[in-house]
Amino acid sequence: MSSGSYLVELDRWNIKNNGSDAVNTSKGINSAIVWASQEGYSEVVLPDGTYLIDENNPVIPQSFMTFNLGGATLRIRDNSLPKYAIVLFHQKQQYSRITNGKIEGDRYTHTYTTGSTHEFGIGVELRNGVEYITIDNLEIFNTTGDAIIGITSFGGIGGGFPQLGGNFEAGGINTSNGSLTSDTNRIRSKIKIPMVPQITNLGRFGLYGDSYGGIGKEITTNTYDVVFYKSDDTFLASAKDLHFFDEVEVPTGASYAKVVLHQATVPSISGNTIVIRTPEFPKHVYIEKCNLHHCRRLGIAICGMKHCYVNGCEIHHISGTAPQGAIDIEDGYDLNQYIFIDGNNIYDNQSYNIIAVAGKHISITNNRIRSGIFTINSGVDKAIVENNYFHDCGPRLTGDTLFSNNHLYNCRLLLLGNGEAKINNSHFHNSPINFGKEKAYVAQIDNCKFLYDEDFYGASINPGAPLIFSTEPQSISDSIFEGSGKEAFTTVPVGAHDWILDNVSFINIKHKENRITPLPPGVYNGCKFINSGRLCDRSGEAFSKYEFNNCYFEWDSYTLFYMGPSQKVDFFKVSNCYFYNPVGYDSAFFLNGNWGNLYLKENTFYYPNGNRYFMIDIRNTTVADSVQIIGNTFIANHSMISVNADKSPNIPLIFKDNHLLKSQINLHDFHLLLNNLIDNELDPYYTRNTEPTSGFYRLGQQIKNSSPKPGSYIGWVNTSEGMVNNIPWKPNTAYKVNALVNANGKVYKAMEAGTSGATAPSHTTGSALDGSVRWEYVNTLAAFKPFGQISN
Known part of the structure; x- marks a missing residue:
C-alpha cells in the first residue's frame, strides 16, 4: 500500500531547478519518480524552481502516486519538433495524479521552420488505456499545440482477422442457448469471430466504425447482441442490447463469438463499414481547477475518452493554429462518451470555445462561455447543455441536444441539421435565434424568454432579424418575444409550412420604421400579439394554411x-x-x-x-x-x-x-x-317599407315589411333570382354610361353613351350593340311577390 511523501533530492538525481540541463533534469525526475514508486511512496514532491524538460524525454508519472510540483514549473526546452509532450501518461497508469504547479511550452521560442504544422506540442498527454488520472491545480500555457490531450489507439486486429462486411445473413440467435433462429427483424454474422490473443489479453473488444467513425449507410440500427461459444461449439454466454463503440467484455473460456444486429435488412459490403477493434483509450480522467491559456491549438483535446470530467477550469486565449478553441471533442468519434464539462470559465479563444464533433452522453453545465463559436455537431448524440451563461458567442446545435436553463447575451443561436434540439427554460437577451433544421419537428422551443432592448437596436454591427424561421416546420410553446431591432422581427423563407406555435407572446416587436413582420404558415394556439407591428403571410408552398385559435391581438396606429x-x-x-x-x-x-x-x-x-x-x-x-x-x-x-x-x-x-x-x-x-x-x-337590410327597387337577390329571399298594416303583407319573396330593375328598355332612347335597364327578363348596363335601336337586347353573356349603345349583360331580372296578407 502506497503511503508517505518523498521530497526529491536534486543533487542525488542530478536535477537542476534553475532552468538548465534538460537532459539530466528529465532523466533525474523520472528516475526519482520510479524509485519513489518502488519504495512505496504515494507522493513525489518537487522543490520550487524551474525545471527544463528534454523534448525527447517527457516526465512520466507512475500509478498509485501523486506527482506534486510544489509550485514549480516544468518548462520544455526550446526545440523544433512537430510533436512533444512535457508530461506523458502512456504506460497504462492507474490512480495517478499531477498537481500544484506550472507546465510551460516553447510557443514563442519554438523553431517552426522544419515543416509540418507543429500543432502537437502538448503539456499533458494521455494515451494507451490509462485510467483514473487526475490533473488539477495546474497552469499549462504556451504549448505549440494543446495544454492537455487524451487520445485513443485505433486497435485494429491484423493477421487476416475476419471482417463483418459481406458476412451477414437474415435471422437471429437465441441469447439463452446460442441456437440459430428465424427472425425477420434480425441479421446475424455468418462467420465466427475468433477470440485472438489481442482480444483475450485486453479482455474486451467492440464493434466500431472505420477510421472516420462511420459504421455504414446501410446499418440502420445502433443495437446489437454478442453470443459467445466454447471451442466445442457449445453455448457459453451472451451480451444483449449493446451499442456501437461500447466495450464488450469477453467471458473466460470463450473461443469465438457471433454478432446479431437489430435490423431486418442485410447490408451490402459497401454499406457496412463496421470494424471489430480493440482500441485503448483514457478512462476516468479528472481535469480540475486548471488555468489553461495561450496554447496554439486547443486547451483540452478529447480524442477518444470515456468518463472525462473537466471542472472548475479557466481556459482562455487559445490561438495560432486550427481549431483554436478551448475544448474539442472530436477524434475517436463515438468513443467519446460520458464527457462532463462543468463550472468552467471559457473566454477569449480565437475561433471556438467548445467543439463537440462526435460522441454521446456529453454534459456541458454551469459554465461561463464568452466569445467564439460553441457547436454541437451532427455526430453528437444525447448532449445536455444546461445552466450555462453564453456571452458574445455563437452557439450552433446540429446534433441531439437538450439545451436548458441557459442565459444568452448578445449571441445568435443556430439550430441546424436533422438532430433533435429541445430548448427550454432559457433566457435570450439580445440574442436572436435561427431555425435551420432540415427535418420537420425536431426543434422545440419551450418556456423561453427573448428580450431585445435599445442596445440590440443600436448595435454597431447589424445583428439581423431576431427570429428566423426555417422551411421545415418546428414548434414554439409557452415563450415570450419582446422588443425589436434594425431588421423586421422575423424572416420567413418561401415554402415554410405547418409551424406550430402554442401560447407564444409577441410583445412590442413593432419595427421602428414599420417593416412588416411575416408569419410562417401553421397553427397558432393561444398566442398574443401586443403592439406587434404589421403582420403578413408568407405563402409559396403547394398547399399553405394558417390557423389562429384563441389568440389575442392588441394594436393601434x-x-x-x-x-x-x-x-x-x-x-x-x-x-x-x-x-x-x-x-x-x-x-x-x-x-x-x-x-x-x-x-x-x-x-x-x-x-x-x-x-x-x-x-x-x-x-x-x-x-x-x-x-x-x-x-x-x-x-x-x-x-x-x-x-x-x-x-x-x-x-x-x-x-x-x-x-x-x-x-x-x-x-x-x-x-x-x-x-x-x-x-x-x-337583418335590418332585409326590412323595408316597399318592395325592393334595386340590388341582387337570391331565389326565395324574403324582405320583411317594416310598416305592416291590416290589409298589407308581411313582406315580399323573390321568385326569380337576379337583379332588381324597374327601368324597362325603350327603343330610340338616349342612354348615359352605366345606365341600367331590363329587357326580356334580363338586366343590362350601358358600357358607353348612345341611342338605342328598334330591337331590345336579349343576349345572356358578354356585350352586344343596340343602335349606338353597347349593352353589357349583368344578370337575370329579379321578381318579387308579396306574401302573408294581414287580415283587416
Whole structure:
C-alpha cells in the first residue's frame, strides 16, 4: 500500500531547478519518480524552481502516486519538433495524479521552420488505456499545440482477422442457448469471430466504425447482441442490447463469438463499414481547477475518452493554429462518451470555445462561455447543455441536444441539421435565434424568454432579424418575444409550412420604421400579439394554411394584418380570437391578393374609440374561393364599418350570425347575409317599407315589411333570382354610361353613351350593340311577390 511523501533530492538525481540541463533534469525526475514508486511512496514532491524538460524525454508519472510540483514549473526546452509532450501518461497508469504547479511550452521560442504544422506540442498527454488520472491545480500555457490531450489507439486486429462486411445473413440467435433462429427483424454474422490473443489479453473488444467513425449507410440500427461459444461449439454466454463503440467484455473460456444486429435488412459490403477493434483509450480522467491559456491549438483535446470530467477550469486565449478553441471533442468519434464539462470559465479563444464533433452522453453545465463559436455537431448524440451563461458567442446545435436553463447575451443561436434540439427554460437577451433544421419537428422551443432592448437596436454591427424561421416546420410553446431591432422581427423563407406555435407572446416587436413582420404558415394556439407591428403571410408552398385559435391581438396606429399574397394562401382561419384596438380605427385585416378559403369565426373585434374606416377591409383586387365571416362580434364607438367588401362582388362571401354594435357593414348585393344582429336589430337590410327597387337577390329571399298594416303583407319573396330593375328598355332612347335597364327578363348596363335601336337586347353573356349603345349583360331580372296578407 502506497503511503508517505518523498521530497526529491536534486543533487542525488542530478536535477537542476534553475532552468538548465534538460537532459539530466528529465532523466533525474523520472528516475526519482520510479524509485519513489518502488519504495512505496504515494507522493513525489518537487522543490520550487524551474525545471527544463528534454523534448525527447517527457516526465512520466507512475500509478498509485501523486506527482506534486510544489509550485514549480516544468518548462520544455526550446526545440523544433512537430510533436512533444512535457508530461506523458502512456504506460497504462492507474490512480495517478499531477498537481500544484506550472507546465510551460516553447510557443514563442519554438523553431517552426522544419515543416509540418507543429500543432502537437502538448503539456499533458494521455494515451494507451490509462485510467483514473487526475490533473488539477495546474497552469499549462504556451504549448505549440494543446495544454492537455487524451487520445485513443485505433486497435485494429491484423493477421487476416475476419471482417463483418459481406458476412451477414437474415435471422437471429437465441441469447439463452446460442441456437440459430428465424427472425425477420434480425441479421446475424455468418462467420465466427475468433477470440485472438489481442482480444483475450485486453479482455474486451467492440464493434466500431472505420477510421472516420462511420459504421455504414446501410446499418440502420445502433443495437446489437454478442453470443459467445466454447471451442466445442457449445453455448457459453451472451451480451444483449449493446451499442456501437461500447466495450464488450469477453467471458473466460470463450473461443469465438457471433454478432446479431437489430435490423431486418442485410447490408451490402459497401454499406457496412463496421470494424471489430480493440482500441485503448483514457478512462476516468479528472481535469480540475486548471488555468489553461495561450496554447496554439486547443486547451483540452478529447480524442477518444470515456468518463472525462473537466471542472472548475479557466481556459482562455487559445490561438495560432486550427481549431483554436478551448475544448474539442472530436477524434475517436463515438468513443467519446460520458464527457462532463462543468463550472468552467471559457473566454477569449480565437475561433471556438467548445467543439463537440462526435460522441454521446456529453454534459456541458454551469459554465461561463464568452466569445467564439460553441457547436454541437451532427455526430453528437444525447448532449445536455444546461445552466450555462453564453456571452458574445455563437452557439450552433446540429446534433441531439437538450439545451436548458441557459442565459444568452448578445449571441445568435443556430439550430441546424436533422438532430433533435429541445430548448427550454432559457433566457435570450439580445440574442436572436435561427431555425435551420432540415427535418420537420425536431426543434422545440419551450418556456423561453427573448428580450431585445435599445442596445440590440443600436448595435454597431447589424445583428439581423431576431427570429428566423426555417422551411421545415418546428414548434414554439409557452415563450415570450419582446422588443425589436434594425431588421423586421422575423424572416420567413418561401415554402415554410405547418409551424406550430402554442401560447407564444409577441410583445412590442413593432419595427421602428414599420417593416412588416411575416408569419410562417401553421397553427397558432393561444398566442398574443401586443403592439406587434404589421403582420403578413408568407405563402409559396403547394398547399399553405394558417390557423389562429384563441389568440389575442392588441394594436393601434397601423393596420394589423396587411396581406396581399401573390402565391395562393389555400386556407386561412381565425377563430375565437380577440382583436383590441384601444385608441384608433386602423383595420385588423387589410386583404388583397390570392386566397383559397378564408374563415373568420366567433371572434371579437373591439374598437372603443373607433369611429370611421373598416375593421376588415377586403379590396376589389382580392381573389378568393370563399370568405366566411360567421358568429363574430364587432364593437365600435360610432359608425365604424365592420366589413368592407362592396367592390368585391365576385368573391363568394358569407356574413352570418354576427353581432354588431355601433358598427355597420359595407358588402355587395351578391354576398350572402343571414341572421346578423346589428344594433339589436336582426337583418335590418332585409326590412323595408316597399318592395325592393334595386340590388341582387337570391331565389326565395324574403324582405320583411317594416310598416305592416291590416290589409298589407308581411313582406315580399323573390321568385326569380337576379337583379332588381324597374327601368324597362325603350327603343330610340338616349342612354348615359352605366345606365341600367331590363329587357326580356334580363338586366343590362350601358358600357358607353348612345341611342338605342328598334330591337331590345336579349343576349345572356358578354356585350352586344343596340343602335349606338353597347349593352353589357349583368344578370337575370329579379321578381318579387308579396306574401302573408294581414287580415283587416
